[in-house]
Amino acid sequence: MGAALALTATGLSLAAPGRGHALERPLTGPFTSAGNAVARSMLGQWVTVPGFVLAGGWRRALRESARGAAQ
Numbered sequence: 798m799g800a801a802l803a804l805t806a807t808g809l810s811l812a813a814p815g816r817g818h819a820l821e822r823p824l825t826g827p828f829t830s831a832g833n834a835v836a837r838s839m840l841g842q843w844v845t846v847p848g849f850v851l852a853g854g855w856r857r858a859l860r861e862s863a864r865g866a867a868q
Contacts, residue, residue, distance in 0.1 A: 818825065828834040849855055 828837065
């Protein structure tokens with residue numbers, strides 16, 4: 798039971814970013830190799846996301862999203 802839950806959670810955690818990134822414009826290019834996939838993933842997790850959050854971009858995007866949903 799625990800293993801099935803862990804596999805399901807892993808699958809969802811891998812699928813969610815793919816779904817979200819599919820909504821972005823412009824679309825990013827496909828991975829060119831396994832190393833490219835790992836490098837881009839690590840860059841996003843350890844450089845891009847913290848910079849976006851610390852610079853206030855996340856908060857601005859959240860406010861803009863809430864304003865758009867209210868209209």
